[in-house]
Amino acid sequence: MPTIAEKIWEEHLVRREEGLPDLLYIDLHLVHEVTSPQAFESLRLAGRPVRRPDRTLATVDHNVPTEGRDRPWDDPLSIQQVETLRDNCAEFEVPFYDIDDPRQGIVHVVGPEQGLSQPGMTIVCGDSHTSTHGALGALAIGIGTSEVEHVLATQTLPQAAQKTMAIEVDGELAPGVTAKDVILTIINTIGVGGGTGHIVEYRGEVIRSLPMAGRMTICNMSIEAGARAGLVAPDDITFDYLEGRPSSPTGAAWERALDHWRGLATDEGAHFDTTVQLAGADIEPCVTWGTNPAQSVPVSGRVPDPGDATSESAREQTERALRYMDLEAGTALADVPLDRVFIGSCTNSRLEDLRAAAATVRGRQVASSVRAMVVPGSGLVKAAAEAEGLDEVFRAAGFEWRDAGCSMCLGMNPDILLPGERCASTSNRNFEGRQGPGGRTHLVSPQMAAAAAVAGHFVDIRDWEMR
Amino acid sequence: MRKFEAVRSKALPLNRADVDTDQIIPAKYLKRIERTGFGEFLFDDWRKDPAFILNEGVFSGARILVAGANFGCGSSREHAPWALEDYGFRALIAPSFADIFRNNCAKIGLLTITLAPEDVEFLIARAEELPEAETIVDLESQTVATADGSFVRSFEIDPAVKRNLLEGLDAIGLTLEHEPDIDAFEAARPDRYPSTTPAEAPA
Numbered sequence: 001m002p003t004i005a006e007k008i009w010e011e012h013l014v015r016r017e018e019g020l021p022d023l024l025y026i027d028l029h030l031v032h033e034v035t036s037p038q039a040f041e042s043l044r045l046a047g048r049p050v051r052r053p054d055r056t057l058a059t060v061d062h063n064v065p066t067e068g069r070d071r072p073w074d075d076p077l078s079i080q081q082v083e084t085l086r087d088n089c090a091e092f093e094v095p096f097y098d099i100d101d102p103r104q105g106i107v108h109v110v111g112p113e114q115g116l117s118q119p120g121m122t123i124v125c126g127d128s129h130t131s132t133h134g135a136l137g138a139l140a141i142g143i144g145t146s147e148v149e150h151v152l153a154t155q156t157l158p159q160a161a162q163k164t165m166a167i168e169v170d171g172e173l174a175p176g177v178t179a180k181d182v183i184l185t186i187i188n189t190i191g192v193g194g195g196t197g198h199i200v201e202y203r204g205e206v207i208r209s210l211p212m213a214g215r216m217t218i219c220n221m222s223i224e225a226g227a228r229a230g231l232v233a234p235d236d237i238t239f240d241y242l243e244g245r246p247s248s249p250t251g252a253a254w255e256r257a258l259d260h261w262r263g264l265a266t267d268e269g270a271h272f273d274t275t276v277q278l279a280g281a282d283i284e285p286c287v288t289w290g291t292n293p294a295q296s297v298p299v300s301g302r303v304p305d306p307g308d309a310t311s312e313s314a315r316e317q318t319e320r321a322l323r324y325m326d327l328e329a330g331t332a333l334a335d336v337p338l339d340r341v342f343i344g345s346c347t348n349s350r351l352e353d354l355r356a357a358a359a360t361v362r363g364r365q366v367a368s369s370v371r372a373m374v375v376p377g378s379g380l381v382k383a384a385a386e387a388e389g390l391d392e393v394f395r396a397a398g399f400e401w402r403d404a405g406c407s408m409c410l411g412m413n414p415d416i417l418l419p420g421e422r423c424a425s426t427s428n429r430n431f432e433g434r435q436g437p438g439g440r441t442h443l444v445s446p447q448m449a450a451a452a453a454v455a456g457h458f459v460d461i462r463d464w465e466m467r
Numbered sequence: 468m469r470k471f472e473a474v475r476s477k478a479l480p481l482n483r484a485d486v487d488t489d490q491i492i493p494a495k496y497l498k499r500i501e502r503t504g505f506g507e508f509l510f511d512d513w514r515k516d517p518a519f520i521l522n523e524g525v526f527s528g529a530r531i532l533v534a535g536a537n538f539g540c541g542s543s544r545e546h547a548p549w550a551l552e553d554y555g556f557r558a559l560i561a562p563s564f565a566d567i568f569r570n571n572c573a574k575i576g577l578l579t580i581t582l583a584p585e586d587v588e589f590l591i592a593r594a595e596e597l598p599e600a601e602t603i604v605d606l607e608s609q610t611v612a613t614a615d616g617s618f619v620r621s622f623e624i625d626p627a628v629k630r631n632l633l634e635g636l637d638a639i640g641l642t643l644e645h646e647p648d649i650d651a652f653e654a655a656r657p658d659r660y661p662s663t664t665p666a667e668a669p670a
Contacts, residue, residue: 014652015645020627023642025652027660035544037500048639051649057663063498077498084500095663116661128543128567142567144545145502146574146638154642156649160625192485193537196566226540228566247661257659292485292540313535317484410494410542431489431541433512 001267003164004233005199008139008264012122014156021158027121029151030107031058031094033085034412035126039149040088050092051155057116058089059097061106062412066375066402069099074414092152105378105404108132108346112216113378115245119234119261124151129346129428131222134231135215137238137264139199141229162228163273165198166266169206171280176462178356179214180348180426180445182206182278183221184286184296190276192294195227198274201266202232206280212241213352220347221428224293233265285461287333288430288443290321295430297333299448299460305329324432325440326420333458336442340423341372341453342435343399343446345409348426349377353446354385357426358393360450360464366398367456373400373415375407399453411436424452469576470635471606474557475614476530478602480594481520484535488547488568491539497546505546506553525598530557533590537561539568548572558604560611562587573628574638578606580622586611589618606633 002010015023029052036058043050050056063078073079082099089096097104103114108129111117119137124130126148133140143157151157167186187194200222207215215232222230232238239258242248249257284298295318297304303322306329309315322329327336343349343357354376366372374394376382382404385391391401408415409427411434417423419438426449427434430441444452447461496508513519520526532551538561539547548571551559558578569579582590593600593613601614606629612619631638642649 015648021625023645023648025649025656028663034497038502038545041500041502046639054662054664055660075498081498081500116663118661121660126543126545128541142543144543144548144567144571144574146545146571150639150642153639154646154649155653156642158627158638158642192540193563193565196537196563223541223567226537226565247663249659249661253659260659292487313484320483410489412494412497429487429489429541431487433493434489437493437512 001270003201003266003270003272004137004264005139005164005201005229005231008120008122011120021160023156024122024159026124026151026155026157027055028111028116028123029056030111030123030125030130031056031148032062032107032127033060033081034062035145036088036148037081037084038145039152040092042149043092043152048153050094050152053093053095055155056094056152057097058085058094059104059107059110060085060099062406062410064099064405065413066405066407066415069403078413102379102383105381106346106349106406108220109349109377109381112136112212113245113380115242115248118242118248119238120264124157128223129220131227131230132216132220132346134219134222134229135212137231137234137261139229139231142223163198165195165200165227165274165276166272167200167202167276168204169202169278169280170204171206172209173206173280173283174462176285176447177283178445178447179210179217181283181286183218184288184293184443185278185283187221187225187294188296189278190225192224192292193226195222195225198227200227200230202230207232208235211352212237213350216350217347221293224428234261285445285448287448287458289325289327289333290318291324291430291432293428293430293443295321296443299333299458301333303327303329303331303333334460335457336422337457338370338424338452339421340417341370341449342375342408342423342425342427343373343449344375344377344407345427346377346406347428348446349375349381351381351384353426354381354390357446357450358390360447361397361399361454362393364397364454366453369456370453372398372453373402373408375402376404378404397454408435410434424449424458468574468635468637471557471576471578471632473606474530474604475601477526477528477599478531478533478590478594479520479526479529480591481532481534482591485537485540486534487541488539488544489541491547492544492550497544502549503553505550506555509550509554528555530555531560531602531604532556533560533587533594535561536563536584538564540565543567545571545575548575548577552577560587560590573632576632576635578604578632580604580611582611582620582622586620
């Protein structure tokens with residue numbers, strides 16, 4: 001009685017030997033400019049080819065500017081990294097969505113959007129947020145550069161056995177509560193290391209009723225709880241999403257695929273090493289106050305008091321976080337003023353996210369004290385949003401409307417916070433300096449970020465009147 | 468990969484939990500296309516604080532780092548292990564490590580040792596008290612010991628990782644020894660998965 005993760009694992013087993021990690025076959029390898037140059041260089045030095053260029057796709061996302069792309073870029077190192085990927089893809093014959101390709105975008109937006117990420121697949125990428133693709137019912141694992149090289153050379157990856165964890169979110173969500181709030185609450189519940197060594201399967205009515213974008217938001221942040229991967233068993237919502245995408249099967253192949261995909265579920269009575277249960281009704285819109293993604297409270301809450309910590313080390317950690325964030329214990333989150341708002345990243349830059357944010361700001365103005373930007377997840381998301389007029393809504397409200405990329409999620413391109421700036425961000429990490437040295441990040445949902453941009457401080461989206 | 472040799476050195480105590488790879492090597496340094504030269508940027512933001520432990524000269528030359536739980540969480544950047552290794556560390560000791568980080572370390576010959584929280588606390592307190600005191604890490608016998616022999620602990624390690632570290636094996640070379648298995652797997656499986664080619668942009 002295996003779990004879906006165990007079924008996918010066994011289906012991809014190339015080799016099993018006592019005392020060694022299993023050797024798994026990899027169906028899709030996504031590549032970007034930051035974690036691949038050293039891997040290609042080592043292949044070149046060893047005289048090894050890319051085994052399956054047709055199972056590999058590269059694009060540029062981390063470094064790319066999100067405006068003025070037709071002008072010469074300012075940063076020679078970013079140019080070099082992008083050019084290196086372009087050259088490597090040409091040399092090793094790897095398909096590449098270049099900067100001027102309409103499909104270019106954040107690698108974890110591109111894969112599902114193209115229909116390349118499908119149920120039952122094994123997917124890897126040299127990026128920790130590869131877990132995103134688990135939303136399609138795939139086993140998707142973030143890897144490092146040495147492993148990128150290993151997959152390029154062999155199309156396989158040695159993987160030690162993982163434990164399984166079921167996270168069940170039952171019931172339904174209250175209005176204004178989003179997938180982002182669900183995953184922030186999960187991380188707050190199990191901790192930033194709570195998922196270590198586990199593949200998480202998200203289950204329960206709340207998960208089942210989420211559209212694919214929401215499932216991707218949840219799976220995306222599995223790594224923020226330390227999990228090796230996170231996935232959702234495929235269902236009709238998944239199949240509806242996939243049907244008609246450029247790389248989805250068609251005709252008889254589609255029917256065969258559906259037959260296979262419908263069997264990809266955790267068997268009744270399957271064993272999970274760990275089970276966590278949450279009630280959807282208890283989840284509130286969340287804001288992080290600290291410097292890791294577990295440090296969040298409901299937006300109606302207050303900045304915690306280090307004195308309430310259960311151990312000396314937890315107290316020190318809270319104190320250090322509050323010092324970095326320049327927050328006083330007991331401050332109401334709603335009273336925290338903001339300088340910047342960032343709507344984007346592989347967590348929350350899909351069309352549904354942009355629609356939700358646009359609905360929140362429609363007919364309103366960004367506060368004069370706030371600089372706000374929207375960075376769509378891909379060129380195709382951008383085009384689809386523009387076709388609906390979302391760009392006009394954002395621009396009219398005073399948002400910057402930009403080109404696709406990782407942007408201010410990690411500040412590798414020119415989009416960064418200045419030291420001391422405070423940002424409401426739909427991204428995934430509030431680590432010290434993540435969005436720029438000295439910058440202060442609060443993680444929220446797209447709706448909450450959009451409302452905060454208008455108000456100039458956090459507001460409870462449940463009190464927000466949609467006009 | 469370099470073979471792992473036993474280490475005898477001072478231990479640098481980093482008494483923090485959940486140290487993420489953005490702290491170990493900030494993103495702005497990830498634009499290099501080489502594997503080397505990251506050591507000078509190790510903990511770059513934290514080193515701007517003169518009181519940060521890496522700035523204490525007494526620990527210079529330490530090849531063992533002792534840290535709090537969940538070390539290396541966050542981004543999968545292998546640049547983090549590269550920076551630690553380039554700086555001179557050969558072994559890391561913590562109550563737990565993030566999965567991707569631990570895998571990345573194993574691939575470049577950097578040993579991660581998981582010890583019980585109280586043992587890590589002891590080693591951190593000892594290093595803070597006696598910075599010059601040496602610690603011995605021996606992978607062959609799977610032990611961590613203080614040089615005076617008053618503290619000896621054995622640690623668990625995946626036998627395959629141990630062998631790769633001790634022998635400095637090329638993981639890709641090992642897998643390619645089984646290339647016929649990969650060929651057979653590809654030949655036998657149903658053709659249901661998408662191809663990334665052709666990738667020409669739509670008109």
